[in-house]
Amino acid sequence: MARENPVAVVTGAARGIGAASAARLAARGFTVALIDLPLESPGRLGEIPGPYRPAHGQDLDEAAAACGGRGHAHAADVRDPQAxxxxxxxxxxxxGSIDVVVAAAGAVAGGAPLWQTDDDTWRSMIDINLTGVFNIARAALPSMLDAPAPRNGRFVAVASAAAHHGLPQLAAYSAAKHGVAGLVKALSAELTNSGVTANAVCPGSTATGMLDTSAALYGMENREEFAVQARIGRLINPDEIAATIEWLCVDAPAALTGSLIDVDGGFRA
Ligand SMILES: NC(=O)c1ccc[n+]([C@@H]2O[C@H](COP(=O)([O-])OP(=O)(O)OC[C@H]3O[C@@H](n4cnc5c(N)ncnc54)[C@H](O)[C@@H]3O)[C@@H](O)[C@H]2O)c1
Structure with a gap:
């Protein structure tokens, strides 16, 4: 990391992969702005249909505290560009200017075939998982490009194995995550010679609150049933995804851009 006192922004940072990424970046010397839903949301911009429950304001404060003095909590909905x-x-x-953005905010809804998917499910999946990434990229990129040269900016979106696999009963989620793949590739092309890279990490089944929801949507007893899909024979720990994100943000060469990095326990193999 070239700059002293680097600054990172992480969405979906109250828990799971986002919280683990924020903690790792703070440990590497970043001041971290942790963004997650405000307490009064999701009512304001529409509920997420089904069993998924986002984090609480208290989770966000705890995740910021876990950044050991370098974390700052910001309540905002990624569906809200003004916020x-x-x-x-x-x-x-x-x-000062922003060096790193990690777009980890996401939600899951579905559980029925596409032709039985209601408008609220479709809209919430696209709005949070795809437009949410667009919104934070559009808001933060001007500041990243304002940093004095030589820049070392890193935009990392958390996509999914669903960015290249069609997951049954999760057509809206899969479409949104495929969209994130296209967004990151186009962004990397636009950032040619800028000193800012854009990549996506594609996790497989990771032990977070979101996977509990996916298990419920598939009628599984619990999320551990997903472990059979991975060649590692277990769920992925959120810190393993965060370690990859940290590497992308701090140690990865600038030649790595426009890429989807699978951290899926061999799901794709
Ligand atoms: N857990 C998995 O198996 C898995 C697999 C592939 C991809 N992912 C992706 O990883 C990312 C992180 O998910 P996770 O597994 O840590 O789940 P998680 O539910 O623990 O974390 C997601 C976070 O995003 C926040 N969030 C949801 N909607 C938001 C909104 N509109 N505005 C702001 N914040 C919002 C939630 O409050 C929560 O803190 C997501 O993009 C998810 O799609 C997860």
């Missing part, structure tokens, strides 16, 4: 613009404005005013 994200305000967060970015605050971060830049207090800490």
């Amino acid at each position: 994200l613009a305000k967060v970015i404005e605050t971060v830049v005013a207090h800490h």
Whole structure:
């Protein structure tokens, strides 16, 4: 990391992969802005249909505290471009230009074939998982490009194995994650010669709250049933995804851009 006192923004940072990524970046010297849903949401912008329950405001405070003095909690919905613009404005005013963005916020809904998928499920999956990544990229990129050269900016989206596999009963989620793959590739092309890279990490079944929901949607007893899909014979730990994100943000060569990095326990093999 070239700059002293680097700054990172992480969405979906209250728990799971986002929280683990924020903690790792803080340990590497980043000041980290942790973004997750405000307490009064999701009511304001639409509920997420089905059993998925997002994090609480308290989770966000705890995740920020786990960053050991380098974490700052910001309540914002990634579906709300104005709210994200305000967060970015605050971060830049207090800490200077942004070096790293990790777009980890996501949600899962489905459980029925495409032809039985209702509008709320379709919309919420696209709005959170795809437009949410677009919104934070659009809000933060100008600040990343404002950093003095030589820049070392890193945009990392958390996509999914569903970015290249069609998951049954999760057509809306799969479509959104495929969209994230296209977004990151196009963004990397636009960032040619800028010193900022754009990549996506594609986790397989990872032991977080989201996987509990996926198990419920598939009528499984619990999320451990997903372990048979991975060649490692177990679920992935969220910190294993975060370790990859940390590497992408800090140690990976600038030649790595426009790529989808599978961390799926061999699911794709
Ligand atoms: N867990 C898995 O098996 C798995 C597999 C592949 C991809 N992913 C992806 O990893 C990312 C992180 O998920 P996770 O597994 O840590 O699950 P998680 O549910 O623990 O974390 C997701 C976080 O995003 C937040 N969030 C949801 N909607 C939001 C919104 N509109 N605005 C702001 N924040 C919002 C939630 O409150 C939560 O803190 C997601 O993008 C998910 O799609 C997870």
